Amino acid sequence: MADPSFSIGVDFGTGSVRTLVVDNRDGAEVASAVFDYPGGDGGVIGDPRDPNLARQHPTDYLAGLRTAVPAAVRQAGAYPGFRVDRIVGIGVDSTGSTPIPVDGSATPLALQPRFTAEPAALAWLWKDHTAHAEAAEITERAGAAYPYLAKCGGTYSSEWYWSKILRCERASPAVAAAAAGWVELCDYIPAYLTGVTTLSAVRRSVCAAGHKAMYHQDWGGLPSAEFLEGLSPGLSRFRDGFTMPALSADRLAGPLAADVAATLGLPPGIAVAVGAFDAHLGAVGAGAAPGTLVKIIGTSTCDCIVAPLSAPLADIPGVCGIVPESILPGMYGIEAGQSAVGDIFDWFARRIAPAGYGTGAEAHLALGRAAAALRPGESGLMALDWHNGNRTILVDPLLTGLIVGETLQTTPPEIYRALIEATAFGALTIIDRLEAYGVRVDRVVNCGGIAEKNPLVMQIYADVIGRPMVVSRSAQTCALGAAIAGAVAGGAHPTMAAAQQVMTGVKPDGYVPVPAHHAVYRKLYQIYRRLHDAFSRDGNGSVHRVMKELIETRQSVRMGS
């Protein structure tokens, strides 16, 4: 047996950075360390005057690297066969779109003393919504005249790359003037690790660029200079430092630079992989493959699946991200999702908070226990899971929740279960849409807190969806996926697929549909779909604008105050 080799995955989340050391032979998680960002509130720098603002200081990312990487490596020392010189690769994933303005040396402007306290010079965290007007402007300009929104559902988001850059151009001219380029967090970290000193040397993630920056091979990469100049004169300069092509996460960004290596307690020269977003490398760590849908179930869900580039794939209506190689090389990466899942259960358990069921986690347990004793269909309730809008397949944030079937005997656990069932029907709707466009879904691998800890939800998902639900073996699939990227970039495995074969897996005890339950849910799903279609923008009955009109009324009343 050959000497073991190891790789490191570094996962930049919203509140912390996690480092995982992995055995490249079997994916065993050798050691891990977490560093909470010290800045702002839970790592997020806000603005009391503007709830849309959410930023992070790049020094927090670097502090995270310097702290969590050595800590995990030290801890790994106890593992049989581990040696620092057996680390062959480092992979990186992060939240996104989280672009950072940098100077010509690819150094974040926020590291310059004159900008260190300037919010516009910080990293614009994925959930920053200050650029909503700019997003609408980009959507408007792209319209039918340009192809750029064809792959992302026709609407550009305030969370995305160009919205934020355009916002900075408009609102923060000093930062805009100083910015030579904008680099996604998942691209900045590999550049930092490999000692990049010029903007053009930054390797760009095709995952980030394709999902958020309107990058696509069909139109030769980024949007044209003409398109960008039409948004704001000079905006096209940010195309110049963007080196093409953008790359998949199995590719080498470069060797670990000696000076950085010294601060991390690592030998120089270790292969650093190109970065990618957390959900996409999370899908890799969960075993994404053709026919395997990976669901990351938390407050919302992110659903990822791949399909071979070799076969034609139509645009799938309502599925907003189809990006070649964003998850695995040689494959389309397809991303879908539900705008709220755990958030809906939490809303009911914590905000409506039925008395007698305790508070917080206790409420979920007590409601869940009572809900588990109910049979499918027994409550007569049916809900729509649109409390935070509908991402897939309706791509419409201006939708709301609905529940029907209440009687004077309806109980809190019945409502709680109906809300869980609604998210399961929403999940099935995504799967049905994928399959209708030729993307097979044979099995579902689940990860995230709810998959790990909530057997009631998982069993209902199995019963509703009619497919076995398995749970990822790793509880840290994002960092594991990053480590797999590092392992491949470092040559421990020839391909991502080969690495996944041995480094990922599922827990032995999954959730199998109960046929009698599935039979009831098949009928109930038809009712869900009737409600779903009737209340959607495209409904052809009399209620399709009900949610819109209630939102319009709400907004006009609130603004009139």
Next chain:
Amino acid sequence: MADPSFSIGVDFGTGSVRTLVVDNRDGAEVASAVFDYPGGDGGVIGDPRDPNLARQHPTDYLAGLRTAVPAAVRQAGAYPGFRVDRIVGIGVDSTGSTPIPVDGSATPLALQPRFTAEPAALAWLWKDHTAHAEAAEITERAGAAYPYLAKCGGTYSSEWYWSKILRCERASPAVAAAAAGWVELCDYIPAYLTGVTTLSAVRRSVCAAGHKAMYHQDWGGLPSAEFLEGLSPGLSRFRDGFTMPALSADRLAGPLAADVAATLGLPPGIAVAVGAFDAHLGAVGAGAAPGTLVKIIGTSTCDCIVAPLSAPLADIPGVCGIVPESILPGMYGIEAGQSAVGDIFDWFARRIAPAGYGTGAEAHLALGRAAAALRPGESGLMALDWHNGNRTILVDPLLTGLIVGETLQTTPPEIYRALIEATAFGALTIIDRLEAYGVRVDRVVNCGGIAEKNPLVMQIYADVIGRPMVVSRSAQTCALGAAIAGAVAGGAHPTMAAAQQVMTGVKPDGYVPVPAHHAVYRKLYQIYRRLHDAFSRDGNGSVHRVMKELIETRQSVRMGS
């Protein structure tokens, strides 16, 4: 000024009997006494094996008379000008349909020792639902072949007179064989008071007969012998002891019999009025008149209005009771209602019971306080008030509640307010239907616990309905209406209308619509109606069977257990 005269109203409710002594000059409530029925659970005799069974023992009614009437009369002694010999009339109202099997002397079978413990020989309380199969059978037989259901919405109820009699024929042959007739509670009490000793001498209430026994002048009274024989051979014998015509409540049933008078502490000979149902005499006591809708708002509502017999009145679709003289002589009595109102608020406050708002009445207060601070339309929520089905205008018990517009920020007071608003929209739907068929509604007089105690609900009703909401001066409109009937039967006033003129009134401070609120609610009502129509049996979109199918699924799952 002439000597004062007084009358007594006796109101037989579900759990107790209330006696009110009234000054005939101005309706002043001189004295009152309440007697709780000692039998069963809160006066209702049930059967642990059959939740549909609800009976009362006639001895409880008689004990109530013997206790509450003397108590009130004694108490009245302190009132200036009161003397027992100045009592000129007694009126009676009761729940209904509450039929009692009697022998040929009009004595309840339950007063015979052999039947005293036999449930079928008791009074079959209005909410007894043991006769649901028989009700379906009657509806089926009447079908299109007979006119008998034309005035009550096309469906005969398990709560009504003939269903219960037929059930007894089928299930309790000994009682059926002993029964010479069936007498409504509101007819039995006047018969008892006037010393009736033969069935044919019992005066029948046109209110009870018209609303519950398919009695109508258009077909000469009760359904034909042929129709009844087709339901069960021999059933037509119960037509024989039913003396025609049925009478309105201003008519004299007879003088108070000497032996009964002695037990009540009253002089003999006082005029006893023909009885009627509580809601209808409640409407009289609240000032029912053309253009004035009386709403009795409690767990459900009963809405009563009158229209002159002299003008033609079409059948009003969805309004299930239109009976000549059931409320006032010379007028159609029109009865509508909502299946649940206070019950819906109670369901949310007590069963869903959001934590942090206290329990019971406290929860209503706390939720109401927070809901009162919200502006119309601000929550973005809209509900349908069908948690217990919809009586008017859909006449469909197989409907359920619905709420739409929930977000992750939706709060319990927002839901509580949306439920109140839903019942207000339901109330407006009834008014719109009445007006569409030529029954003018200029003003609304409200009575019942919610009208008395809940200014939030009343203000929302005013704002939604766009008409002033006034509250009946009397908190005991049913007993007051009975006393008014007694006053007219006893000659203190020439007509019910003349008596109402001086004996009824409203509180000075009503609720006036706030124009800005009404403007928002007018828009929201359009949304309510779109939902209302879409989810009703007659909806022409894709969701009109959603509630039905959920109920069918619920029932099949529960029965399959």
